[in-house]
Amino acid sequence: MNKLTHLDETGAARMVDVGEKPVTQREAVAQACVAMLPETLELLLSGGHKKGDVFAVARVAGIQAAKKCSDLIPLCHPLMLNSVNVDFESDSQASEVRILARCRVSGKTGVEMEALTAASVAALTIYDMCKAVDRGMEIRSVTLLEKQGGKSGHWQRTDGEA
Amino acid sequence: MNKLTHLDETGAARMVDVGEKPVTQREAVAQACVAMLPETLELLLSGGHKKGDVFAVARVAGIQAAKKCSDLIPLCHPLMLNSVNVDFESDSQASEVRILARCRVSGKTGVEMEALTAASVAALTIYDMCKAVDRGMEIRSVTLLEKQGGKSGHWQRTDGEA
Amino acid sequence: MNKLTHLDETGAARMVDVGEKPVTQREAVAQACVAMLPETLELLLSGGHKKGDVFAVARVAGIQAAKKCSDLIPLCHPLMLNSVNVDFESDSQASEVRILARCRVSGKTGVEMEALTAASVAALTIYDMCKAVDRGMEIRSVTLLEKQGGKSGHWQRTDGEA
């Protein structure tokens, strides 16, 4: 049966030993969505400078957070990321901003947590910068979309999940 | 009209000046939910030690993240938190774990971001510890629930929001 | 005679005791300049998005660095900054970008180091983002321009200095 690999047989937390795992090219893509009032989205998108800067600040925050992942998530291994990208799409219909974070590494463990952390912190940064006008925003649909490399191979999220 | 206070008149990002604001008792409560497969939730809840440790690790991660908030969110002010609590509820119906983070400070700015960051990082930690058995988990409903203190007074989330 | 307050009578380093100093409003302004090839400056200034993002990234880096000052400079006291601003001016004549960083605090010690650190790290970030096209850039004129609050009162840099 499946078990939680971050706990040993007595239930104690540990950093799983990855010493025997080969170094492979790994990649993960995660998303986070920030749902907001239509007028907040409007404000965010209006004006060249303003738009640029909210997203620019959130992008830097997301990239920096990916690099801090093993400091934030207790049982994550330190990793030397090859690249991090954070992109934004706005969806007026859903009145939300969608964040896509993509991380790559040549390493022994996957980069799912780095991508999820980048997307989450970028979302929190958007919340922070817009909260003066819209305290009720919601961060939702924080999910792993895709994962490549390592023993488990290529994995893609399908609609039915969670 | 409303505007984004983290941007100056030219659209450049800045840390808003809080020098003139009075020090008051402030509190914020935020939540994050982690939706997972029923068997993942079962695994998480079964066994005394195991349950204890996943939640214990996620709780520490959340508390530590609240203290790192101004390092993660670029325009947040450094704060000397008076307290941080992170609690967990499981909902078998919804097949999710709900995280509640409460932060308090005697300060010049609110602690919404600290509470939201604590809840988010606790959720990411649960994801990390369970991802070996359930890669499709979703972090959702990351929202501010309540906020007290400061100029804007008492604010509570109502159902209709976002 | 004057002496270095960060060393005790035996020459050992220490964090100077500020326990007896009153909390006052303090402010400091520092600058750093990045001299570059005219074509690098041109590239930096051309195009709306591109310009926005180099300066936006450097601005965030500078603001974050101000908050990390006591972690970087061993004998600096931790401070709860009220505000940080980082601005940029380009000077085609001198072929340089000038960075101005302004920090404010209600505290027991000045914020000179925070402002100087913000300006320096913003300058290093510009170097990093342009080094692929101009490895010979020079960061220069990193100086304190102005300082207010505290026992030493208002201080302004005059041209003759250093």
Next chain:
Amino acid sequence: MNKLTHLDETGAARMVDVGEKPVTQREAVAQACVAMLPETLELLLSGGHKKGDVFAVARVAGIQAAKKCSDLIPLCHPLMLNSVNVDFESDSQASEVRILARCRVSGKTGVEMEALTAASVAALTIYDMCKAVDRGMEIRSVTLLEKQGGKSGHWQRTDGEA
């Protein structure tokens, strides 16, 4: 034509993907100079212990800053440095202290930023420890002196630059 590799085609910041780059031995040497009043330099150089400690503190600060580089400069890759050296020379003629920082890595990207960051933070630390007697000090000539390894081969600063 040359372009800024840290920005993608839409001008958004990103951490450049170094996944395809080979691991090679890389080295970079950077300098920073701190110009001060002659009496400040005198004070700094007089006395065995005192001299030792200002430079010893600045050396540690520089070494530690090299290791924090990817946390300070948003688009820098995390690196596992093989070595960091920080040395000091005083020039009574120019009334300045010159800092030399040398970093080495076996990695996929260069260590220019690590060396420049080490030199800059060592300079800021000298400023901090002497500012009580000389607020007008200037950090200048922060430059890359030499760079080896990687695709661009051996590069040395020549006098005409910047």
Next chain:
Amino acid sequence: MNKLTHLDETGAARMVDVGEKPVTQREAVAQACVAMLPETLELLLSGGHKKGDVFAVARVAGIQAAKKCSDLIPLCHPLMLNSVNVDFESDSQASEVRILARCRVSGKTGVEMEALTAASVAALTIYDMCKAVDRGMEIRSVTLLEKQGGKSGHWQRTDGEA
């Protein structure tokens, strides 16, 4: 009966709420000892420069660690330290180096953990710098010596303890 205040009634960890506690002047002194071979101590003490630098590096490490205390010890509150001193005494009889760390704060909680952390990290730094010649060193007698300020008043360690 006494209980552990860092655990709530269900045994869950929490950052104790200090919001109601008054700000007072607080101070704590802690020690750590590093026992080593007589020839290691000899090497450490011989030569002006060498001695200076091992202790100088360990002193900086201890001071910096005091400032990082709330990042290292999960349930510690962030504090704005007024001062940190780290001193060293060598005892040829016991063949050990004794480290004394003193921290002061104007705050709502004590600074015992900051002083103990400073002493411990200074001791670890001495271990690191001497381990090439003496792997069997032992860090011992890490204790709080004295504590002032706050509800519990003045406390001094007596010989019989622990």
Next chain:
Amino acid sequence: MNKLTHLDETGAARMVDVGEKPVTQREAVAQACVAMLPETLELLLSGGHKKGDVFAVARVAGIQAAKKCSDLIPLCHPLMLNSVNVDFESDSQASEVRILARCRVSGKTGVEMEALTAASVAALTIYDMCKAVDRGMEIRSVTLLEKQGGKSGHWQRTDGEA
């Protein structure tokens, strides 16, 4: 004769160059003991939840500290740890808790400092969580127990040491 490799020939601190050293599997085990009053140990061990959480918090603190080692110990190299384990044993006879930390890496330098730092910070965390009931606790016997890999081969602590 033996010398301190972290100091160059002039006595200045440096990060030793490990560029020429081969990558090997390395492991280190360190211990730290926390001596306390019998009733404190009793309190720590009584009750399922309470016991779990003190040790769970200390375990996370130790694991996180191992990853921060190069940020705490100035001349330590950054390392990408393969695994970290932190375990606890209680000894009613000696009225102490014994912490065992084991670190592994595939790298160019040993992981002694990471294991010693993990054990020390776990011990400090136990002190922090129990200090309200027992201020006189003592951290003692912080030692390296075993070390494998690298040029110096297998080393085990023998009773006579230090």
